[in-house]
Amino acid sequence: MRRRRYPSDTTAAEWALIEPLLPVPACQTERGGRPEKHPRRAIVDAIRYVVDNGIKWRAIPHDYGVPWQTVYGFFARWARTGVVACIRDQLRARLRTHRDYAPNPVAIVLDSQTVRAAETASKATRGYDAAKKVNGPKRHLAVDLGGWPVMVMVTPAARTDRDAARELLTRLRLTHPELACAWADRAYAGTQVTWAASFLNLTLAIVSRPPRSRGFVVVPRRWVVERTLSWIMQARRNVRDYERLPQHSEAHLTWATITLMTRNLTREQPQPAQRGTHLAPTGK
Template sequence: MIDAIRYLVDNGVKWRAMPCDFPPWPRVYAFFTRRRDTGLVAELHDRLREAVRWAEGRNEEPSAAVVDSQSVKADATVSHVSRGFDAGKKKINGRRRHLLTDTLGLLLAVLVTPASTTDRDAARLLLSEAKKHFRRLARVWADGGYTGHLTDWTTQHLEVVLDIVRRGDDVQGFQVLPRRWVVERSFAWLLRSRRLVRDDERRTDTSEVVVLWSMSMLMSRRLAAQRRRRPGPVRAA
């Protein structure tokens, strides 16, 4: 079942197009929805993240994070209630993924909203929920889209310092900005999963769970690679 879901997320196929090598797609979909509704996917993801942070010599619970959002086109199956229009540079009609990552780029929280939702409004929900799970969280870096009343609100209500990393006015073209590049790399990791190139899910919570599956697969591969590189015990001659 897990291999079937991994195939679905990696290759972006429709449920009904599941290869015959896997169990029938209704059984795989039922397995997927049960673990979505019971929170088991989130629990698996969180345990993997703690293992990766521990392997990197970090505390299992982060004290700093980076927040950003990304708008993606939505499939025709996505209802008008859960989709919107992003009037920014890309003019996208779809949904927006809001990510909160640690300084390693590992996912701490995800929120999927209509693309018309502003970063500041979504950040209130995202940061409030994250603070409940990560008591050590004290500083968050963000881009200019989070300026305004949000900086004061996070300090007063969450006791979190929101640092705005601004792009220089005299800079032209691409520029790697401190801290902000971390979450941008996380978005690039997610887009390796073809299921996340666009939003095909009818429900926003399903979209969030697909993001968790993608990050869980990435972290499991990283842990497996670390174990392969770890030297074995030295045997006496």
């Protein structure tokens, strides 16, 4: 077994959480297939190394013992088949259960973030955000009241929050029928509120900043998702978007939150009150 060398590598406790959530190897299914040549833990560690350090796929250290093409192949396949999102949802449910909450949230918080795109990003992910004056993708996040992501969606930045909200909320309603309430800022106000109530049976509550406030202000409910955005930006691959496919951008964001959740579950880090806002969240 490869020795743990980098901060992004999984510990034994983290791997014990992730391994059962990965799909069964093809060689163990009825359809059959060739046995996998490389250990999955090395592949997961290499993916986490790319996300945490923001390197190119070709620059994966050789000591992982896995060709970069193999690592990228598993990354793309797991993103395409929904494996990464499933791992995220299972870990979130376990975190909520440990705090005596229901496995699935009934209330969420919405927000978006626009980041700059590198020259490798395609037109499918980039667009010009006139409000932020940024050319790149826009990330739409829905988190529970503890800050754990429920859904991540990446669109071109030219698409407004109101337009993206309909797709995001529709997908949330289909995958999480237990949802009853969502909090968001004024970018989601207007016809979206009545549309969500009429067509999705979902209460969309708008939380505004205090009048005449300047700079950063801690806004009730909304601060939770803003804190989550700050967490995922600590993974250097997420500071700027390099992807040609939106689902790959979503996968990088999700892998960053998976690392946070596994570390929280294994109690490797202190609670937020002891260290600051960059650690894993507590709450509903």
